Amino acid sequence: MTFFEDQLKEGVFQICYCKNCNDTIWPPKEICHKCHNRTDWKKSTNLGKIMEFSKRESTYFGLIEIDDGIRVLGDILSSSIPEIGQSVRMSVSFNSKPHYSFLVENN
Amino acid sequence: MNKVAIVGTGQTKFSKDERDVEKLLFESASNCIQSVNNYDSNDIDGVLVSTNNNSKYLGAILSETLGIRPKISHSIEHLCSSGTNAIISAYAYISSGLSDMVLVSGVESATNPGQVLEWDRSRGNLEHPIYWGSMLTKSHKRKFQTTEEELAIVSAKNHKHAMDNPFAYSNEPRTISEVMNSKQITDDLRILDCSRSCSGSSSILLASEEKAKIFSDQPIEITGIGQKTTSASFTKNILGEIESTRIAADLAYKMAKIEAKQIDVAEVHDAFSVCELMAISELGLTSNEKSGEFVRDLFNTENRMINPRGGLIGAGHPLGATGISQTIEITNQLQGKSDKRQISNAKIGLIHNMSAAGTSSSIMVLKN
Numbered sequence A: 001m002t003f004f005e006d007q008l009k010e011g012v013f014q015i016c017y018c019k020n021c022n023d024t025i026w027p028p029k030e031i032c033h034k035c036h037n038r039t040d041w042k043k044s045t046n047l048g049k050i051m052e053f054s055k056r057e058s059t060y061f062g063l064i065e066i067d068d069g070i071r072v073l074g075d076i077l078s079s080s081i082p083e084i085g086q087s088v089r090m091s092v093s094f095n096s097k098p099h100y101s102f103l104v105e106n107n
Numbered sequence B: 001m002n003k004v005a006i007v008g009t010g011q012t013k014f015s016k017d018e019r020d021v022e023k024l025l026f027e028s029a030s031n032c033i034q035s036v037n038n039y040d041s042n043d044i045d046g047v048l049v050s051t052n053n054n055s056k057y058l059g060a061i062l063s064e065t066l067g068i069r070p071k072i073s074h075s076i077e078h079l080c081s082s083g084t085n086a087i088i089s090a091y092a093y094i095s096s097g098l099s100d101m102v103l104v105s106g107v108e109s110a111t112n113p114g115q116v117l118e119w120d121r122s123r124g125n126l127e128h129p130i131y132w133g134s135m136l137t138k139s140h141k142r143k144f145q146t147t148e149e150e151l152a153i154v155s156a157k158n159h160k161h162a163m164d165n166p167f168a169y170s171n172e173p174r175t176i177s178e179v180m181n182s183k184q185i186t187d188d189l190r191i192l193d194c195s196r197s198c199s200g201s202s203s204i205l206l207a208s209e210e211k212a213k214i215f216s217d218q219p220i221e222i223t224g225i226g227q228k229t230t231s232a233s234f235t236k237n238i239l240g241e242i243e244s245t246r247i248a249a250d251l252a253y254k255m256a257k258i259e260a261k262q263i264d265v266a267e268v269h270d271a272f273s274v275c276e277l278m279a280i281s282e283l284g285l286t287s288n289e290k291s292g293e294f295v296r297d298l299f300n301t302e303n304r305m306i307n308p309r310g311g312l313i314g315a316g317h318p319l320g321a322t323g324i325s326q327t328i329e330i331t332n333q334l335q336g337k338s339d340k341r342q343i344s345n346a347k348i349g350l351i352h353n354m355s356a357a358g359t360s361s362s363i364m365v366l367k368n
């Protein structure tokens, strides 16, 4: 298990970034793709916006942009049809693979 | 730089059955060798295998099975575009003078590890390609007013073409309404909009221009190559675009000294229906807004210019073999050997093969 995965298991989404370059590294890597120094971590705000969405069976899913332009695929929890640009709050877990889900705010 | 030509081709039938990769490789390579004139195993000095299968040392195993002792032999993996990547590697070996004649064989079994890219943590648990396929489809509808029917035409057209392809995994016709009424995988993807992983192998022999005439009466020259990898993770893509294809096409056209409008026939990477619409736009054959109409016209006029062998949707998608089968189709088209699928008077053909939601694209231009 990597640090990123360990933290997901604790319910924390850690953002990987380089202090030197002030750049986000996504998906997370131990080294910066520009300066090749060791990267650092900071906690996500867990706030994001819906970029695109679809639905499988009864569950919405979509492409969400969170902090610093990081984009992830995950489930969207919404009682009504989601909208592009809608604000969502992320929760995460890890069970053999990462799981990201997004609750539409003021749902 | 030596010029490089295709001198031989061979394929196996694609199928949904689980098959042994070593046997499949031998079958297509043997068919390929039988297609050339004056074959002598000593003339082949390179053997490359493209696959996502975990089997080891396949380049050497295939060489030994065929009684070849090549100078250069190894495997190549680049997910869905492994096949064209292997051909482009062979091109580089021949054009540089390191080899004179290279056998390139691609293979996959139906259940292969190349369908999911675990490394891409940005996909979360939604790692299967249907999720990014749904995102691309939904955004295409949203941005370019593409209709469900236009998407269904891509699949109906490619299934129709595959009926005349003896190597396709399915020869069943599918009407537009059958596609539209096929099982919904997500709100934006029906099962008949998806290419299916399958077993199969295809092989191609490349030779320097100097040697090509010995082995083939109709060698087909590779005149343009363009490759671009923009990232590895799907979520780096800009929705509505396949940037890697646009850049690779530009490189290939420049090398071949042609414009998009000169292309007579093309095999494009229709992993999902929407990918064909996006590919023909990024290749400069039409615009995103008109791509649905473009494909509808082809379908209505029975013009087989795009994906004459049935594409990935119609023929099946054995990952490591796909790019090679696409190249074989364009080769046969330019040789006038495509039987019922033949485009009349085809002079310039194009192959478009891509990987992992279009994060990498390979394009080749062939000329007769």
Ligand SMILES: [Zn+2]
Residues within 6 Å of the ligand: A018, A019, A020, A021, A022, A023, A032, A033, A034, A035, A036, A037
């Ligand atoms: Zn850095």
